[in-house]
Amino acid sequence: MLTTIWLLSLSAWSEPAATPEDPGPGRFYVAENPHYTIADSVLDSLRFTLTKTLREDDRGHLVSISSFVDPDGRIMHWHDFGNLEGPGWAANAVGGASEIYLWGTLLDRPDWQRSAVRILDHVLEQGFIDRETGFIRGYRLTTTGEYCLNYTHNSDWFCPGSMAKVAYQLLRMADLIPADPRAGPMRDIAVRCAAWIDAHVEPVPNGWFPRRTTLSGAVYRKSPTGGDDPFWQTSADGLFILQLQAGLTARGLADYRAALRQKAAAFTQAGGLFGSINHDTYDPHENVAYSVAFRVLLPVARLLDDPALRDFAYDTCLEGLTQFRMCEDRNGVATTGLLYMEKSWDTSYLWENAEAALAYFEAAVDKRTEAPERARSWELAGLTILRAAARHHYGPFGFLTEGVDWNDHVGQQHHIQQAKYGAIQYTEPFLNNQHVAEPTWYYLTRLADVAEDAGRTVWRDVEGNVVLTRTRSTPRD
Numbered sequence: 001m002l003t004t005i006w007l008l009s010l011s012a013w014s015e016p017a018a019t020p021e022d023p024g025p026g027r028f029y030v031a032e033n034p035h036y037t038i039a040d041s042v043l044d045s046l047r048f049t050l051t052k053t054l055r056e057d058d059r060g061h062l063v064s065i066s067s068f069v070d071p072d073g074r075i076m077h078w079h080d081f082g083n084l085e086g087p088g089w090a091a092n093a094v095g096g097a098s099e100i101y102l103w104g105t106l107l108d109r110p111d112w113q114r115s116a117v118r119i120l121d122h123v124l125e126q127g128f129i130d131r132e133t134g135f136i137r138g139y140r141l142t143t144t145g146e147y148c149l150n151y152t153h154n155s156d157w158f159c160p161g162s163m164a165k166v167a168y169q170l171l172r173m174a175d176l177i178p179a180d181p182r183a184g185p186m187r188d189i190a191v192r193c194a195a196w197i198d199a200h201v202e203p204v205p206n207g208w209f210p211r212r213t214t215l216s217g218a219v220y221r222k223s224p225t226g227g228d229d230p231f232w233q234t235s236a237d238g239l240f241i242l243q244l245q246a247g248l249t250a251r252g253l254a255d256y257r258a259a260l261r262q263k264a265a266a267f268t269q270a271g272g273l274f275g276s277i278n279h280d281t282y283d284p285h286e287n288v289a290y291s292v293a294f295r296v297l298l299p300v301a302r303l304l305d306d307p308a309l310r311d312f313a314y315d316t317c318l319e320g321l322t323q324f325r326m327c328e329d330r331n332g333v334a335t336t337g338l339l340y341m342e343k344s345w346d347t348s349y350l351w352e353n354a355e356a357a358l359a360y361f362e363a364a365v366d367k368r369t370e371a372p373e374r375a376r377s378w379e380l381a382g383l384t385i386l387r388a389a390a391r392h393h394y395g396p397f398g399f400l401t402e403g404v405d406w407n408d409h410v411g412q413q414h415h416i417q418q419a420k421y422g423a424i425q426y427t428e429p430f431l432n433n434q435h436v437a438e439p440t441w442y443y444l445t446r447l448a449d450v451a452e453d454a455g456r457t458v459w460r461d462v463e464g465n466v467v468l469t470r471t472r473s474t475p476r477d
Contacts, residue, residue, distance in 0.1 A: 001114040012031040013048060028325045030337035030387040039468040041390035042440045043432050044398030046103060050094065050115060052397050053429040062115055066142065067091040067428050071395030076426055080151050087123045088138020089162045089279055090151055094123055094169040096430025099437040100339035101176055106441060108472065120173060122180065134192025136166050147216065150224065151279060157212040157220040160201050161237035164244040167193035171247050181273030191253050194244050207266035208273055224280065231275035231282060236289030239296045246300045260300055268312050276342065283342035287324040288352035291359040296367065318363055321356055331421035333406040335386030347410065349403040350389050354435035357382040361439055365446050379447055379462050382439060389436055392423050401431035444468060
C-alpha cells in the first residue's frame, strides 16, 4: 500500500534564529528571516499548543489544561485565566481548533485535523452550549468542573459580543467540515445564539450594544472589579454581534440586513466606537478594535452594497491602526514592526497583532486589482507584524509570548528571565500563542506566490522570500 507523506523543509522544532538585520529606526518594516520564517513561527506555536497544553478526558475529547501557562506549559494557577478553559474570550477553544484544522488541511496532517475536531467536540458535548436557546457559557473551572460566564469565575455578567464571536467561530468551523454531522448543529447553534442576543440584550442610549450584560441580557454597567465602566456602551466588542449577523445573512441562514444597517449607522455616526474589546482593559482606542472594525465592516458593506461604509472601514478603521505602530526597538526590546495595545496599557500583545495582520491581508486581497500599490503596502505591513512576532518565541517547546512588555507595564518579575523590559513569560495557548496561525494561513492561501516544482510546493511572499516548502514522497508501508 502507498501512503502519501508531506515533508516540510522548516526549522520548525528548533529555537528561532535572530532576524538577519535590524530595519533601522523610523520604518515600519522587518525583513523575513530565511532561517526562521513566519511559517516556522506558526508551527512552533501549534507545537506548543498540541504537545504541552492539552489533555485527553474520559470521553476522548482534547481539553486545554489552562488558559494561562508558562514556556514549559505549567499552569499559572495564581492568574484569573489559570484555572479556566472553554470557548470564551481568553480560552478561545473553538477559534484555536479551527486554526489547527486549517493548518492540518494545508499541510495534509489528518492527525492535526482529528485533534482539532476532538477539541471542538469538547465544546459541543461538555455542556458549554444550550442547544435550545443557543446560549454559550464561555468558561469551565478546571479545578471544580463548574461553569461560569466570565474570567473572574462568576456569572454576574458576560459580554454578548464575545458570545457572538464563539457562535461565529462555530459557523466558520461548519464551513470547514460541511459534510460532517457536526456542521448542521453548529449552524443551528449560531442561528439560535444570534436570535437570543436579538431578543434579550437590552438596548443602550447610543444605539450600539452594551459591553456587558447579566445572564438575562440586562445592561451591566460595572467593571469586573466593581467600579463604573466608562465604556459600558462604547466597547468594540459589539462588533462581533454584527459579524455573526452578517455571517448568517450571507449564508442564507437568517436575514439581519435591517439590524446591520441600524448598528453600522450607530457605529459610524459616532466616528467609530473603538473602546477596549479585551475584558480587562479600559481605553477609548484599542488597536484590536480598529482591526476588528475593519474586518467586520468590510463584509457588512459588501452585504448591504454600501460604498460609504466601505470607505469608513478603510479610511477610519484600517488607517487608524497606524497610530499604534512601533518603528523602532524600544528599551532594547525587539518591538519594531509590532503594534502597542493602547495608550493606557502600552504592552504589545500578540493576539491583537495577529488580528491586525489579518486585517491588512484582507485589505490587500480586496484592493489588489483596484489599487495594487496600496494593496502591496498593506501586504508588507501584515508580513512585518508576523515577522516581528516570530522574534518572540521562547523555551524549547515553541511557546509564543502573550505580549512584549517594552515599558515594564506588568512588572519585570513577569518577564522572561526577569528582564526589566522584555517579553512576558506567560501565554494563552489558543489565543496569544496561536493566533498568528490564521493570518499566516490566509496569506499562504490568498496572497503568496505558490509554485510546483519537481514534487515540491513552494510558497513565496511578495518580496520573493521562500516562506514554506513542502516536499512530497510516497514510501511503501
